């Protein structure tokens with residue numbers, strides 16, 4: 001084992017440009033008329049693309065105004081990075097506009113232990129890792145190879161800095177908020193905005209203040225704070241909102257503890273979570289080799305940049321007294337079903353569940369700090385001294401190589417292994433379902449984890465596995481009893497000798513007294529890597545998982561064959577979609593996720609769970625132009641493919657809030673890939689509407705929602721007025737001429753939300769085509 005002390009890092013690309021941010025904020029304050037600002041607002045507004053002008057002529061209303069922002073950094077995990085990079089490549093740029101990193105963590109499957117699992121997973125995912133590494137080299141992206149750790153832990157240890165705004169292509173990106181910044185989880189298309197220097201759009205979130213008083217004590221940890229809050233807010237309570245913690249209770253917690261709290265803000269749907277800069281954050285920056293960042297942050301804090309203004313108003317304030325918090329266990333199947341540990345035994349009994357734990361899992365991006373690990377090691381030592389071993393399989397996932405190596409050097413690993421723990425690779429493993437579990441197949445059972453999510457089937461693919469979330473200390477203590485009803489605060493375990501063991505609450509160590517060790521140094525990419533333009537990006541032409549993204553053809557100009565000038569070509573209506581149609585309906589997940597980097601393959605799932613309003617069937621479309629060899633009805637993707645084969649561009653008619661759900665860019669890429677040029681909706685979900693615009697699909701809104709039912713499969717729809725709009729007449733109105741299959745026709749009015757920039761994307765065929773046109 002190598003135990004190289006962690007070196008001071010090159011901080012040039014990771015220190016926020018505080019003087020500029022503070023100047024930007026001063027510009028914004030001018031048109032906000034001296035309104036005191038929350039910390040979240042300060043960070044957002046100082047990253048406005050054009051702080052001088054501001055949005056809507058300088059009016060910012062939280063919960064209403066759309067902000068155009070300039071994030072400072074992007075982090076991508078190996079699953080979502082694939083399509084993000086394929087899109088970035090098609091923009092034709094030589095390097096990313098902001099520092100970016102790739103982390104190979106989601107594709108490592110846990111089975112027998114770190115080394116063997118890592119080697120097996122590297123072999124089975126070789127083509128994906130080779131692709132990511134070669135693309136990283138070509139474009140100057142920092143590449144963290146398999147085994148280096150979990151994206152969020154690495155970001156916290158290396159890139160996060162107080163007051164910065166960053167994006168990550170993973171929902172737990174907010175973990176970095178433990179260092180007092182805004183880290184937001186997004187889809188690949190948003191990451192591509194930042195990487196190409198395009199303004200990134202976000203509706204100004206509301207800000208919820210969480211006022212922390214008191215101090216955690218005994219068994220209560222930061223995890224219990226967020227488990228408790230999840231119970232209060234529910235899984236929807238944070239939607240469109242940032243959780244901003246303040247008060248003395250923030251200052252009494254470690255930086256990594258705050259990261260755990262921020263991490264699980266995602267479980268209540270919050271945009272992200274943040275905290276004012278604290279002395280513990282400063283110590284953590286120093287401990288992780290980032291002294292220059294701490295010094296710069298100190299100066300920015302002295303100017304008031306890293307905390308809320310006196311008198312800042314929150315949209316809601318939640319009071320929590322940390323002294324009153326008791327350990328909490330959340331679940332099963334939803335992270336907001338919170339039960340204090342004193343009531344958990346009774347809860348299990350009431351439900352009639354077997355009082356048995358089948359496995360205990362600690363670590364992951366949520367809870368693998370040095371503090372967490374030294375706490376559980378203390379419990380392991382107490383158990384070992386009493387002659388106990390874990391009653392159930394006990395798995396530990398370190399968050400990073402730095403944590404793993406420091407645990408090893410400080411005998412934390414030894415303490416865990418001596419009571420039966422298996423230490424897995426530094427990767428997501430069971431947290432994301434990468435767990436080759438051999439027991440309890442299709443059997444009801446209960447696992448206890450220190451992870452963040454517990455939806456059905458998430459960990460082991462068995463929908464009968466009940467996953468309960470708790471702090472690492474509670475998970476560990478309960479592993480020695482093997483019973484769900486065991487409450488380590490009051491209960492004892494009877495030892496073979498007849499004596500009994502009552503655990504003493506562990507305290508742990510915030511940071512390693514001997515400093516962190518870097519571990520295997522070859523895992524660390526060079527900071528500020530130069531792009532190597534000559535590098536070939538490795539995509540096998542026979543790959544089933546990766547496919548180069550060919551730029552979409554513009555709907556206009558000679559190559560398009562469109563005789564209608566700057567109006568869209570005549571479009572055939574594919575179908576009228578009935579009711580709810582989320583991004584999951586448009587591009588299903590599950591087994592399809594393995595094709596995330598292969599647009600042709602994943603497009604086979606287009607709209608397969610959508611309902612056709614003509615007939616009411618799921619995944620049925622009509623092809624009224626079919627030839628003798630084809631049937632009149634077929635699956636939706638098959639009919640879309642037929643239209644593509646006939647070079648017939650098409651349109652969709654959809655219902656309310658089309659595209660709600662996630663930021664999944666595939667839901668816009670796939671229809672476009674098969675030839676969709678326009679979607680007319682009763683209403684759109686904003687993020688998806690923007691994604692459609694980015695891919696060159698024109699989203700239009702029915703001016704009269706009743707017109708929805710007047711258009712059906714096989715009708716021809718044609719825009720009128722779009723040409724004037726594209727040519728710069730912002731007041732031009734667009735109408736749609738509908739020609740029914742019997743030859744009759746009528747016009748309907750429609751509305752649009754296209755800005756002048758977005759009209760340029762449409763004209764070029766996509767936002768990336770537009771960027772490429774500017775580069776060439």
Ligand code: F3S
Nearest residue numbers: 172364365428431432
């Ligand atoms: Fe996500 Fe768990 Fe990995 S929350 S980043 S899957 S460790």
